[in-house]
Amino acid sequence: MNRKKEDLQKNTIDNTKKAKMTTNQGLPISEDEFSLKAGERGPTLMEDFHFREKMTHFDHERIPERVVHARGFGVHGEFQVYESLEKYTKADFLNDPSKKTPVFVRFSTVAGNRGSMDIPRDVRGFSTKFYTDEGNYDLVGNNMPVFFIQDAIKFPDLVHAVKPEPHNEIPQAASAHDTFWDFVSQNTESAHMIMWLMSDRAIPRSLRMMEGFGVHTFRLVNKEGKSHFVKFHWKPKLGAHQVVWDEAQLINGKDIDFHRRDLWENIDKGNAVEFELGLQVIPEEDEFNMDFDVLDPTKIWPEEDVPVQLVGKMTLNQNVDDYFAETEQVAFHPGHVVPGIDFSNDPLLQGRLFSYTDTQLIRLGGPNFHQIPINRPVCPFANNQREGYNQMNITKGQTSYHKNALNDNQPEPASPEEGGFEHYNEKVEGRKVRARSESFKDHFSQAKLFLNSMQQHEKQHMFDALSFELGKCKNMEVRNNVLSEVLNKIDREMTEYVAEKVGAELPEQIEESTYEKSSQALSMKNTPASLETRTIGVMITPDVAEKTLKETKDKFEKHGIDVSFISDKIQSVGDVRVEETFDTVHSVLFDAVVVLKGKEPLQPEAIENLAIAFKHKKAIGYGVDEGNISEVLPFPMDAKGVTNIEKNVDQFLQDVKGHRIWDR
Ligand code: HDE
Structure with a gap:
């Protein structure tokens, strides 16, 4: 148990133990099913304090959901640095490789309500609270390294535009509507972020399979007071992977909790979820050596120019005991820093430093939210x-x-030598102005950089995503504006494709961004691939032999793959349990599918599931105890990624590891 989990024990009550029921005042309760009445059929009496207390508590059980990032899922874990980073920072938790720092991470979607689905097309929040010996440090990041806007004052406008439209509260958890795209066409600083949002990064396969980014430029400050600019990254050990958009829409119907279930179940099974912390560091003297402004949150530092140094590992390994007490009440704040970590003048970051405390005051009901168990530091305060x-x-x-x-x-107070926080002694001077620096004016080069870096399938997904989103806009002017003011300035091929798809005017060809650079690190295809914790749905006709089932299970489980058997009903075949049916699951919930056929014909549901798995580019395996399968399969037997697992299981496993058969 890590130190934070231990600390939480002080407030943990075990409701599973036998206990007498009492009121909140400790008064034993003799009856909890009937309110106190004047006569069996008479009115309820005001003096029924037990009824009133129970009902009042219930009436007050909700708190305002977060204005953004309302739907989230939290887990506990630990962080450990590989080697001391004292040359960059004096932060104690980044200096001592023997130290295990407890963490609490909350993943979230942004636009949807607390009860919305897990895979909308959206940014994912990736917030980490490090409970260090010098106080809590919060790295409140996203799974995309840039943001829509350059100045915090525009955040309410952005969020009003992407949230459901105010007059009818439609659509839920979706950017595919007029107000959002109107905002984009009127605020072209969002062009780069739009490329990310239209990419597969916005529909991750799992919260365990996405990267995280601090987004802003921060500062690391060492004992000598020297400062470096830094960008923070989280790199998932399992690599970054996606689902496809059609699949995402189906998953949202079949299992609205797809991501949180995946995380909960994997942690429950003891599958550690690991992310490495990466740093991109540049010395303060190099502030002006980039072809963009390092303070601009719509820009990345290409990894080829500033390599990511992997400096430590976070292991998420414990689920919460109480969703509300922990995940709902956790309060993150980019301003929760420790000595050795400081801010830059990024105008987006500066505004965040105000917003997060303010929002907790309304959400958590007052200024003492730091005393809520999940929020209190493990060090004395x-x-x-x-x-x-x-x-x-x-x-x-x-x-x-x-x-x-x-x-x-x-x-x-403690002096800096004794560990007291000292703000970085940066020299600043200037006149008061409401303005944006000229150095923030290039909105399109890195949008192009991102597009240049995509593989063919990734690019196609982006074009299709744009066609979907603009196709959902009812207002023709909005479509035309996005095409002329944004897309046409990034890439002509993309503009032509989307204009054609959504029946909009093709804007005149202009000199689009001529940015030639690309960055391998931006393609998800270049991140690690692994079989660990992959899921395979094995559909069986009811007569498949126990031996076949056992052999199939063994073949896959020895690689860390999770196998579910699916048939017409829940049943036992010898020792093997068939726990899923065509009613309870669907091929969209698995990374790959296998079909095993006995003498009996393949069920129509199996055929439908196979067709959809094929459409979603999944690896498909088959095995035949008896008879022939080829005439019923809804695709050619020799199609890429369709394999006889009895003859060539290695090929099938290779396909599963490759995630999808993108060129099928
Ligand atoms: Fe947030 N953001 N944000 N944000 N944000 C909130 O704080 C805000 C921004 C991020 O799991 C709110 O506690 C402003 C960037 C995450 O509890 C609120 C601006 C990034 C979470 C808020 C930004 C983020 C939030 C709502 C522009 C990536 C979820 C509830 C200046 C680096 C935290 C809350 C959790 C939540 C304000 C922009 C990430 C309203 C004003 C950029 C992951 O305070």
Whole structure:
């Protein structure tokens, strides 16, 4: 159990143990099914304090959902740095390789309500709270390395545009509507982020299979006071992988909880979820040596120019005990820093430093939300702040101010040498202006860079995503504006394709962005691939022999693959359990499918599932105990990625590892 989990024990109540039911005042309750009435058929009495307490609590059980990132899922884990990073930062948790720092991570979607589906086309939040010995450090990132806007003052506009439209609250958890694309065409700084949002990064296969990014440029400051600019990355050990859009839409219907279930179940089974922390570091002196402004949050630092150094590993390994108490009440804030980590002047980051505390005040009901168990540091904390809503601490002593003589100046600030936080001593001067730096004006070069870096299938997915999204816009002017003001300035082929698909005007050809560079690191195809924790749905006719089932299971499980047998009903075949049916699951919920046929004919549901798996470019395996299968398969037997697993299981496994047969 890590230190934070231990700390949470102080407030953990075991509701599974036998206990007498009481009111919140501790009064034993003799009856919990009938309210107190004047006569068996009479009205309920006001004096029924038990009924009133129970109902009042229920009436107040909801808190406002997060205004963005409302739907989230949290897990506990640990972080350990590989080697001391003292040359860059004095942050204690990044200096001591023997130290295991507890973490709590909350993954989220952005636009949807708390009860919305897990795979909309959307950005994913990736927030990490490190419970360090110097206080909590929060890295509140996303699974995309850039953002839609360059200045925080535009955030309410962006969010109003992407959320359901205000007059009818449609559509839920979707950017495919007029107000969002109108915003995009009027605010072309979002061009680069739009490329990411239209890419497969927006529909991850699993929360365990996506990258994370701090987005902004931050600072690392070492003991000598020297500062480096830094970008933070999380690299998943399993690589970054996607589903396809048609599949995402079906998954959202078949299992709205697809991502959270995948994470919960894998952690429950003991499959550690690992991400490596990566840093891109540039010395402060190189601030102006890039062809963009390092303070601009719509720009990446291409990994080929500034390599990502992998400096440590985070292992997520424990589920929460109580979703509300932990995941819903956790409060992240990019301003929660520790000595050795500091901010840059990125105008988006600067605005975030205000917003996050403000939002917790309304969401968590007052200024003491840091005392909620999931939010409190594991190191001691003390100051002169007492009182306020939901104050949980009883603080002894007469003084609650500084300086004081009555309590010998306690609690006393620490000098930087003693570990006190010292803001980086940056020189700043300027006139007060409402303006944006000229160096932020290039909106299109990196949009092009991203497109240049995609493999053919990834590019095609982006073109199709744009056609879907603009096709959902009802307003013709919005479609035309996006094409002329955004797409046409990035890439002509993309503009022509989308204009044709959505019946919009093809804007006149202009000199589009001529950015030639590409970056291999941007293609998901270039991230690691693994068989570990992949899922295979094995559909069987009811008469397949126990031996075949056992052999099939062994073939796959020895590679860490999770196998589910699917048939007409839940049943046992000898020792083997068939736990799923065509009613309970579907091929969209698996990475790959296999069909095993006995003498009996293949069920129509199996054929439908196979056809859809084929459409979604999945590896398909088959095995035949008796008879022939070729005439019923809804695709040619010799199609790419269709394999007889009795003859060539290695080929099938290779296809599963490759994630999808993109060139089929
Ligand atoms: Fe957030 N963001 N954000 N954001 N954000 C919130 O804080 C905000 C931005 C991110 O799991 C809110 O506690 C502003 C960038 C994540 O609990 C709110 C701006 C990035 C989460 C807020 C941004 C993020 C939030 C809503 C522009 C990636 C979920 C609830 C200046 C680096 C945290 C809350 C969790 C949540 C404001 C932009 C990531 C309203 C004003 C850029 C992962 O405070």
